Amino acid sequence: MSDFYLLPLDELRRHKSEKWRAFPADVLPLPVAEMDFPVAEPIRRTLLEMVNNSDLGYLGSIPEMGEAFSTFATRRFGWTPDPAQIRIAADVGVGIVETLRVITKAGDKIMINSPVYPNFWTWATETRLEIVDVPLTFDEVEINGSPWILDWDGIESAYKSGIKVHLICNPHNPLGRVYTKAELERLVELATAHGVIIISDEIHAPLTFSEQRFTPFLSLGPAACAVGITVTAASKGWNIAGLKCAIIITQDATMHARLDAIAPATHYRASLLGAFATVAAFKEGEPWLDALMVQLDSNRRLVEELLATHLPLAKSHLPHCSYLSWIDFGGYEIGAEPHSHLVENAKVAFVPGARFGEKFANFVRLNFATSPAILEEAITRVARTLH
Numbered sequence: 001m002s003d004f005y006l007l008p009l010d011e012l013r014r015h016k017s018e019k020w021r022a023f024p025a026d027v028l029p030l031p032v033a034e035m036d037f038p039v040a041e042p043i044r045r046t047l048l049e050m051v052n053n054s055d056l057g058y059l060g061s062i063p064e065m066g067e068a069f070s071t072f073a074t075r076r077f078g079w080t081p082d083p084a085q086i087r088i089a090a091d092v093g094v095g096i097v098e099t100l101r102v103i104t105k106a107g108d109k110i111m112i113n114s115p116v117y118p119n120f121w122t123w124a125t126e127t128r129l130e131i132v133d134v135p136l137t138f139d140e141v142e143i144n145g146s147p148w149i150l151d152w153d154g155i156e157s158a159y160k161s162g163i164k165v166h167l168i169c170n171p172h173n174p175l176g177r178v179y180t181k182a183e184l185e186r187l188v189e190l191a192t193a194h195g196v197i198i199i200s201d202e203i204h205a206p207l208t209f210s211e212q213r214f215t216p217f218l219s220l221g222p223a224a225c226a227v228g229i230t231v232t233a234a235s236k237g238w239n240i241a242g243l244k245c246a247i248i249i250t251q252d253a254t255m256h257a258r259l260d261a262i263a264p265a266t267h268y269r270a271s272l273l274g275a276f277a278t279v280a281a282f283k284e285g286e287p288w289l290d291a292l293m294v295q296l297d298s299n300r301r302l303v304e305e306l307l308a309t310h311l312p313l314a315k316s317h318l319p320h321c322s323y324l325s326w327i328d329f330g331g332y333e334i335g336a337e338p339h340s341h342l343v344e345n346a347k348v349a350f351v352p353g354a355r356f357g358e359k360f361a362n363f364v365r366l367n368f369a370t371s372p373a374i375l376e377e378a379i380t381r382v383a384r385t386l387h
């Protein structure tokens with residue numbers, strides 16, 4: 001669907017969002033996880049109606065949210081969560097931080113698995129938790145089409161040493177990895193045995209490519225629901241992060257009751273526009289999402305082709321979700337911080353790999369939710385500076 005790449009560069013440069021304000025005009029920005037495509041019609045219609053009706057007050061009761069998400073999850077993932085156990089927060093970050101505040105105390109240990117979305121560190125620091133990083137390992141023997149493997153021995157021995165919460169990113173940013181049902185079941189088993197709570201950040205789930213099956217953590221049955229909490233949003237899938245709304249999901253009476261300690265204000269600190277745009281996305285946004293995935297599928301393959309042709313020493317793998325390529329520039333002699341070299345010399349901006357974990361300084365993250373023309377220009381610009 002061509003609509004997805006019709007936003008012209010000069011129009012994008014007038015955008016007020018971070019992606020288009022962070023760099024000078026001669027830099028092509030491929031960092032921040034926002035998409036350069038027009039917003040879905042049902043969302044635009046909802047927002048315009050509310051603005052035209054001067055309906056811009058506080059967020060109150062919104063039974064539509066639980067119902068819309070549950071129906072979406074049934075259609076998309078074959079999982080029907082109980083809408084009564086769905087709470088609202090301003091964004092996924094707030095949802096996770098407010099959850100951590102009520103299930104941990106300062107000094108508790110939280111496990112993350114790098115390379116991972118940089119805010120996994122900041123959320124843990126904000127809640128004064130001790131971070132235990134058990135990095136994914138790289139193995140030529142792929143699991144589920146990805147060479148990035150969970151370090152089971154490392155996870156188990158850390159669990160034994162007293163982890164309170166394990167924050168997982170599924171599907172995974174920046175690896176584009178979708179955890180298998182078997183992997184998640186193994187985590188449930190270990191978490192149950194060692195009294196660990198698993199928070200599953202599923203914000204990228206709507207963006208799973210069709211060759212993969214995304215397994216919602218809480219769809220795994222009562223044992224998973226007893227140890228699990230999911231935080232997700234429509235903000236990544238439908239590109240509405242600026243509208244500020246996310247959901248926190250439990251599916252177990254005891255876990256649900258534990259989260260009753262979350263401050264009631266967490267609900268109305270989300271935005272009214274964001275909440276109703278989210279309902280519109282879950283309820284009516286799937287045709288747009290399906291068309292988006294066709295474009296993203298073509299873009300992820302284009303990135304791999306462009307890299308193979310123009311940057312043969314750069315290593316990456318076809319992602320199975322979302323719009324992020326994780327690229328190892330270690331084969332090129334461009335210093336300890338490839339992103340700095342590339343933004344200065346090629347005038348293309350990526351996210352530095354070190355933000356996802358200190359071991360990953362050779363990497364950059366590329367956002368391919370843009371036009372094929374911009375991707376081609378970016379990668380050929382980079383190639384020109386490296387040869």
Ligand SMILES: Cc1ncc(COP(=O)(O)O)c(C=O)c1O
Nearest residue numbers: 033091092093117173201203241
């Ligand atoms: C894994 C993950 N979680 C959360 C977020 C941010 O979500 P929010 O803006 O709702 O806090 C992102 C943004 O890219 C992300 O990749």
